Amino acid sequence: MEGKSRPAASPAQALAGMDRLIALGIVGQNEIAQRLGLNATDLTCLAHIWDAGDEPLTAGALAEKANLTTGAITGVVNRLERAGYAHRQADPADRRRIRIIADASAAARVVAVYQPFYDRLGELFADYSPDEIAVLADWFTRAAEAMRTSIEEIRRGDTPA
Incomplete structure (x- = not known):
């Protein structure tokens, strides 16, 4: 569809589409976690460990x-260690602290499960121009920050129950 006009959509339609994607993402994360022998919380923690680089x-x-x-x-780290995804390491600056290190060889198992979805997304991105992808990337970056702010407000109790 690159270079072709796209159907008009309202913010409400975009939000509805985002809600559907988030709901499917939650289901997908649970399925992926199960396939990897983890639960969704463990998989989320593994992502945080990898993001730390x-x-x-x-x-x-x-x-x-x-x-x-x-x-x-x-408990999470115990399960990640048993499954071979991460291990504990004493912090060289403070031996009382424990750092959590991702197992590099385990990344291939995780990537193998995610790869078909990433391949589909790659095909989808091929339908968009570089400028359109830049807008999408900007939107997702800014939406993630809005989500972080909302999560912080919820944790502080700044929002109604």
Whole structure:
């Protein structure tokens, strides 16, 4: 469809489409987690560990990112270690702290499960011009920040129940 006109859509239609995508994403994450021998919380924590890159997360930082107690993180890390996705490492700056390190060889197992979806998205992106993809990337970046702000408000109790 590159270069072709696109159907008009209202913000309400776009929000409805986003809601459907989020709902499917939740279902998909649960299915992917199950395929990998994890639960959705463990898979989310694994994503946080990988996102940390060269700056491994401490168990406390992972607990904060996942909005879990440190006790719950202990269970998550135990499961990730048993499944071969991550391991604990003493923090060289403070041996009392534990850092959580992703197992590089496990990434291939995760990528293999996600790859068919990413291939479909690649085909979908091929229908859009570079300028349109730039708008999408900008929107997703800004929408993620709006989501982070909303999550913080919910956690603080700034929103009605």
